[in-house]
Amino acid sequence: MTHPLDREIVRLAFPAFLALVAEPVFLLSDAAIVGHLGTPELAGLGIAAVVLQTVVGLCVFLAYGTTSSVARHLGAGDLRGALAQGVDGLWLAVLIGAVATVLGLLLTDPLVGAFGAGAEVTEHAATYLRIAVLGITPLLVMLAATGVLRGLQDTRTPLVVAVAGTVLNVLLNLLLVYGVPVDVMAFDGLGIAGSALGSVLAQLASAAALATVVVRGARREGSPLSPDRAGITAAARAAVALVIRTLTLRGALLVTTYAVVLAARSGPDGLGGDDSVSVATHQLAFTIWTFQAFALDAIAIAAQALTGRQLGAGDVDATRAVTKRMILWGIWGGVVLGVLTLVTAPFVGALFTGDQSVRDLLVPVLVVVAIGQPLSGLVFVLDGVLIGAGDGTYLAKAGLVMFAVYAPVVLAVAALVGGLVWVWIVFTVVLMGSRAILLVRRERGDAWLVTGIRSVA
Incomplete structure (x- = not known):
């Protein structure tokens, strides 16, 4: 350090x-x-x-x-x-x-x-x-x-x-x-x-x-x-945008689960047409991805606190410096998690199941997860930065755009191509990729750099 x-x-x-x-x-x-x-x-x-x-x-x-x-x-x-x-x-x-x-x-x-x-x-x-x-x-x-x-x-x-x-x-x-x-x-x-x-x-x-x-x-x-009625009302009004952001993310995860079932029926990764293998493997992969998300989310929480403090102090240059450093932390944190995932991918399945079919399918899925972790680190950190800046309205709009792009693509790939690995590829490239593009685009501009004391918007 x-x-x-x-x-x-x-x-x-x-x-x-x-x-x-x-x-x-x-x-x-x-x-x-x-x-x-x-x-x-x-x-x-x-x-x-x-x-x-x-x-x-x-x-x-x-x-x-x-x-x-x-x-x-x-x-x-x-x-x-x-x-x-x-x-x-x-x-x-x-x-x-x-x-x-x-x-x-x-x-x-x-x-x-x-x-x-x-x-x-x-x-x-x-x-x-x-x-x-x-x-x-x-x-x-x-x-x-x-x-x-x-x-x-x-x-x-x-x-x-x-x-x-x-x-x-x-x-x-x-x-x-x-x-x-x-x-x-x-x-x-x-x-x-x-x-x-x-x-x-x-x-x-x-x-x-x-x-x-x-x-x-x-x-x-x-x-x-x-x-304080005014303060509570202002907080509730500001919450609407963050609720929309959260709903779009949860909606995307639900669509992903549905796509897994659809993909298993269309092309169950050459595992004898057993839908349960794909669904069980997805659950394990998502559990691992979620645990890794805690580490990246912790960096995002630091980004929220530091960004809000610097903007409250009216220091735009310090906010930019914090953001730049946090982005590096997010990306390198993703790299470390990705390497750990690659190293443990052939063995981690044995901790959860004795089904060899699930273990075999879990390996290529975790390879996709590993490759996508640096991108996830970038997304988590920038999400935290913009939340810390009180830029909830943009995050809500970005979430709606992300969902509108991701949902039809993942469902189409699941129905036409099939296979759990392809669903995770689309999850990484389209869902996380679209979020990254929208967040980076916002971060490079100045609209979110509102200084001083203000209500979260």
């Missing part, structure tokens, strides 16, 4: 990466504990988790938008205003969470029933979801508070809370799912309902810890703690 910015990038990115990894560990621990109850319970958890992750995933703007606005105030030397923006974000999270919780309780049965699973699985899913929706508000408060702390250039506190929350979740799940067999304090487990309750309690504790840090800071600086 020879560049003056490198130490600061590592200080922000490394804890952010570990905190991001804590999230799938949280989910995996739930799956492992519930899985020992039985297959129907595990399937029910899977259905309920999809619903919850969709709701929370669409609200990621609570972290991204808050990071940008808080960092701008910090860069302008207005710590009081930064914390006031953070408190507005917390109130917005509470309002959205309250609405989502009520809707979740009212729509639990229709939501889980829409998956068309068997009666036993649907019953377990409904049981879990009916309790787990009570954790939506704490989850959204966690997102908003994490965004505040990132904007304040603090990624260590969210890491500590994420790790503590994950440990607490495991302990509560074990206790509430299986109970305590000791006579003195005997307690019968609650089964899958206990898992949902344990997760809600862990989420509530984590949200309280993060919110307490923000509130203490606000009190120290004299920032108001009461709801």
